[in-house]
Amino acid sequence: MRDPEERRDPPKVLCSYLGRGADEKRPFRFIWNQSQAIATNLYLMLYPRQCMAALLRQRPELSAEVFKILGDVTGHELRCRGRVYGDGLYKNEPKELARISADAFIKHWSDLAAGVDKQPSPSLLF
DSSP states (O other): OOSSSSSOOOOOOOEEEOOOOHHHHOOOEEOOOOOOOOOTTTTTEOOHHHHHHHHHHHHHGHHHHHHHHHHHEEEEEEEHEEEEEEEEEEEHHHHHTSSSOHHHHHHGGGHHHHTTTSSSSOOOOO
């Protein structure tokens, strides 16, 4: 008999997918999963794709920089990718979140640029 429970590796980063925020306030929050927790369905679990995963395997100390770059994503960029419901509740689906620009990552690590073009969602490295 198969175990019905899903088995996953802990994600590197979590992101809330419902939130409120206007102007510079960000509606979604990125969480660096240093505790290696498996998230509930209240969060999007972000796993690095091939080129970013390889970089973090070689240099795990760069995780803090990756998290800082995610923290610099503006509220405007987060809001314009998702959808809005009544009373200013924003929702971000994984495909919408994947459209956030990878430019800041490539600015820090130019060798990632080659791997970005090969990705199904070319703009984000997660």
